[in-house]
Amino acid sequence: MKKTILSIQHLLAMFGATVLVPLLTGFDPSVAIFCAGVGTLIFHKCTDFKVPVFLGSSFAFISVINQVKDTFKGDLSYAQGGIVVAGFIYVIMSIIVKVVGPEKVKKYFPPQVTGAMIMVIGLNLLPTAIEMAMNNIIIAIITLSISVCINQFGKGSIKQFSVIIAIFVGIVISMLTGIGDFSAVNDASFFTIPNFSAPKFSMKAIIIIAPVVLAVFMEHVGDITTNGTVVGKNFLENPGLHKTLLGDGLATLFAGFVGGPANTTYGENTALLAITKNYDPKLLRLTAIFAIIISCVGKFGTFLQSIPEAVMGGISIYLFSMITFIGVKTISNSKCYKEGANLSVIIIILFIGLVTCYIKHFMGIEIGIPIASNAKLTGLSLAALVGIIMNRFINHNDFKKEENIATKEFASTK
8 A cells, every 4th residue: 555655656746747748749648648657667677677767758859849840730740750769869879888888978968068958958948838828827927936836835745746736726726717628528538548649750850859869868867876876876887877778768769659758767756766765666667557547547638638728838937947947057066167168168059059949939940950851950959969069179188088097997907
């Protein structure tokens, strides 16, 4: 009974963010929940059942999914194709990490690159959240205020439920004011199979979506490191970063093939581990099974899709601002901004990422580098590529120092 209650709590912790991604992109929430459950089980299998994490919908892919959605006139199957390729890249990266070692790969993703890229992800999403909030600004502000207040003043596990509580209050107010319409819930069947769909592949969609993997790679490293710190184990060594990357990659591949958003490890569940002090990976696998069961409840999925846009807009402003803050914190904690060269890298990534995406969002003009027929490298993908290349060029001496150190260490072992 205790394990069941703890598992349900983990389900609630991941629920708000996992559902929010499909609601903002157009994917079926039930499919997203199903993919989160199956993806978590895949991850645990890949990591020898040692790492107590839960996988849910990735926020990093929201803007590029919507970009593909707009490009292909609402057809999300092309976004699925891009997600499949992104998952495949994850698998390739896991093989590279195993062969060359995690340290050599990580040096291409220093804080000045990853922090700036995370900031771009959050700032690119904010305009969408604001547009949704403008449907009813009062309800959006109330929803936003509740989530902020709970996160600021709440104690214990209630902080983990700030998103759910804020959405629930927003729904109640919407219904009392006659804005919310949940009549479709009554007509929905109780049991139903999630609306699975097959992917379509387009080079243009792949180019838009796949490079986001560069942005989430270090996020993954950070999540696994944090999880290991909470549990008191080094999961980067055992079972190994290559296995955790493989788990993420295969979970994302699966989601792309059946119609769900990309998956990623969830910090919400890691935070809950720290609160409960129960680190048993079996709890997360039980949570995954509950998620799969819930995804087949038709009334539940219909209810999620009936939530007013203003409510989701208010909560999205909060969550997307938090993503931006994580990027700022990454840069701040590393002190990398104190170096002029690093500051230049940060500025370039922010400039390219924000200017290209905002011009596309507000003016409908796509700025980028043509690399294939009807396809351009633009937005976050362009910013990430330029940032990595620029950092490698400016800080090449640091790369040489690391290579010399690695060579000496290798020689000393002989």
